[in-house]
Amino acid sequence: MKSKRRIVFILLTVLVLVAIAGCMMVIGRGHTVYFDNKTLEGYEGQDYKAFDRVVVTVKGKEVAKLDKRDRGMSIWIGQNFKMTLAITEKKGDEPVVKEVSIKLPYSVDGIVINLPAYLAGLPEDAWYSEFVPAATEEPVEDEPGIGDEFGMEGDLGLEGDLGVGDI
Amino acid sequence: MNQKNNLSAGNSLLEQARNNAVPIMFIIICAIFIPMAGFTPGYLVNEIVTRMGRNLFLVLCLLFPIMAGMGLNFAMTLGAMGAEIAIILVADWQIWGIPGVVLAMILSIPFSALLGFICGTLQNMAKGREMITSYIINYFINGWYQLIVLYVMGSIIPIVHASIMLPRGYGIRNTVSLLNMRQCLDDLLAIRIKGVKIPLLTFILIALLCLFIVWFRRTKLGQDMRAVGQDLQVAKDAGINVDRTRIISVVMSTVFAGFGMVIYLQNMGNLPTYTGHSQIGMFCIAALLVGGASVEKASIGNAFLGVILFHLMFIVAPGAGAFITGDPMVGEYFRVFLSYGVITVALIMYEAKKRMAKSKAGQELARAQKEEGGAQ
Numbered sequence: 001m002k003s004k005r006r007i008v009f010i011l012l013t014v015l016v017l018v019a020i021a022g023c024m025m026v027i028g029r030g031h032t033v034y035f036d037n038k039t040l041e042g043y044e045g046q047d048y049k050a051f052d053r054v055v056v057t058v059k060g061k062e063v064a065k066l067d068k069r070d071r072g073m074s075i076w077i078g079q080n081f082k083m084t085l086a087i088t089e090k091k092g093d094e095p096v097v098k099e100v101s102i103k104l105p106y107s108v109d110g111i112v113i114n115l116p117a118y119l120a121g122l123p124e125d126a127w128y129s130e131f132v133p134a135a136t137e138e139p140v141e142d143e144p145g146i147g148d149e150f151g152m153e154g155d156l157g158l159e160g161d162l163g164v165g166d167i
Numbered sequence: 168m169n170q171k172n173n174l175s176a177g178n179s180l181l182e183q184a185r186n187n188a189v190p191i192m193f194i195i196i197c198a199i200f201i202p203m204a205g206f207t208p209g210y211l212v213n214e215i216v217t218r219m220g221r222n223l224f225l226v227l228c229l230l231f232p233i234m235a236g237m238g239l240n241f242a243m244t245l246g247a248m249g250a251e252i253a254i255i256l257v258a259d260w261q262i263w264g265i266p267g268v269v270l271a272m273i274l275s276i277p278f279s280a281l282l283g284f285i286c287g288t289l290q291n292m293a294k295g296r297e298m299i300t301s302y303i304i305n306y307f308i309n310g311w312y313q314l315i316v317l318y319v320m321g322s323i324i325p326i327v328h329a330s331i332m333l334p335r336g337y338g339i340r341n342t343v344s345l346l347n348m349r350q351c352l353d354d355l356l357a358i359r360i361k362g363v364k365i366p367l368l369t370f371i372l373i374a375l376l377c378l379f380i381v382w383f384r385r386t387k388l389g390q391d392m393r394a395v396g397q398d399l400q401v402a403k404d405a406g407i408n409v410d411r412t413r414i415i416s417v418v419m420s421t422v423f424a425g426f427g428m429v430i431y432l433q434n435m436g437n438l439p440t441y442t443g444h445s446q447i448g449m450f451c452i453a454a455l456l457v458g459g460a461s462v463e464k465a466s467i468g469n470a471f472l473g474v475i476l477f478h479l480m481f482i483v484a485p486g487a488g489a490f491i492t493g494d495p496m497v498g499e500y501f502r503v504f505l506s507y508g509v510i511t512v513a514l515i516m517y518e519a520k521k522r523m524a525k526s527k528a529g530q531e532l533a534r535a536q537k538e539e540g541g542a543q
Contacts, residue, residue, distance in 0.1 A: 002186035015342070020269065020273060021269075021270055021274065024262060024266035024269050024270040025266075025270060028262040028263055028265070028266020028269075028270060029260075029261060029263075030261045030262065030264070030267075031261075075263070075347065077263050077266070089327060109261055109328075133329075
């Protein structure tokens with residue numbers, strides 16, 4: 001009886017931990033959101049012009065001031081992305097403030113939003129694209145774990161940093 | 168009569184000083200070094216508070232094996248390795264902020280528990296030589312850790328992000344950035360008092376662990392652990408499953424070390440993949456010993472005092488080294504040899520005390536036998 005209760009307790013604990021881990025995976029998924037203030041040309045035969053200026057505020061913090069052809073970015077944890085845009089359509093106009101809420105796809109790390117297309121109410125394929133980092137030639141990194149374990153290659157391991165670092 | 172009282176008071180003071188030689192020595196060193204280093208009190212307090220938040224959880228997890236008489240658990244590093252594997256996975260899955268920290272802690276549990284179980288089982292096979300065994304197990308498991316992180320991750324365990332993978336396509340980079348997790352625990356609920364940032368949430372977690380330790384000592388399992396720590400044979404005769412109790416103490420220590428390592432890494436904001444865990448055990452043990460703990464006895468107070476003194480020395484040593492010799496590297500060397508030296512001194516003192524107690528007991532037994540013989 002006692003061992004049965006114990007097994008139930010262990011299973012319940014594991015279940016609770018798995019449930020918490022699952023929740024954390026959903027609510028903690030981080031994304032990098034990029035905002036483009038660029039003209040969308042020739043979408044179904046029409047151009048959607050870039051704004052004169054857009055100020056992007058995320059969680060009360062101004063993250064980007066975008067002139068024409070500018071790109072800004074912000075990080076966001078979770079899937080319900082919210083931002084406030086202060087849009088100046090033409091030079092000399094008063095900025096119009098808009099609250100925007102976008103559902104971010106779970107599997108995508110970097111999301112690019114074309115603001116003129118999004119604010120024109122176009123379908124998702126017009127304003128949404130996935131950010132693909134440009135491939136760069138990387139400097140060769142020393143392979144870790146290769147070499148003399150005792151750090152006595154030539155200099156008896158006594159030169160330079162002691163490897164203590166900041167503890 | 169008065170002279171006798173003075174003599175006994177002097178003896179007890181000497182005994183106290185002898186028992187607390189290491190903390191007293193560190194207090195003197197710090198008192199000499201602080202003015203030489205020339206830091207402001209505000210800076211020192213800020214640094215100490217930050218380092219307490221970073222290290223205390225790790226130091227406290229050493230108390231469980233000491234409770235069970237297994238000495239200083241050098242194998243707490245295994246928990247740190249478990250946490251590092253968990254944090255690499257969490258970083259690759261892009262789980263950021265507090266959820267990332269919580270997920271890393273949960274994920275570290277199976278790794279740390281498994282490694283703790285292996286370590287506890289091996290230590291049971293080497294009773295009486297637990298510390299050296301745990302020290303060597305450390306190296307053994309480190310080899311496996313390197314194999315997993317260097318060859319299995321990316322080739323068998325899927326790793327998606329190129330930013331944490333070596334350019335060759337498998338294996339993890341020397342450093343993994345935890346920028347999106349950096350100090351998220353410390354900053355949440357943080358308060359500032361006269362420019363000193365107090366990471367309240369981290370201290371709440373430390374306080375919870377302290378409360379758990381206090382509560383645990385009073386439970387049946389805690390009492391069993393203490394009984395095992397006092398005398399293996401007596402505990403066995405009393406019907407306690409000695410081996411199981413010892414394994415549980417090591418498992419608890421490694422699991423909490425895993426949590427502690429996650430707290431440590433979120434504070435640092437990056438993970439040195441191949442070296443992050445290697446010196447954690449040594450420095451935590453040194454800190455605990457500096458606080459006045461010994462191989463067979465340690466308390467929460469020792470952990471707090473140790474972290475404060477040890478890290479105070481760490482902060483001021485390079486400045487003092489620069490003041491004395493003009494080269495901060497001397498201070499750097501000084502703090503390294505002091506930390507290893509403190510462990511050596513503590514181990515020697517423990518052994519010497521044990522021998523003294525043994526010979527004293529032998530003498531008393533001989534005297535008692537002599538008196539008994541005389542009476543007959």
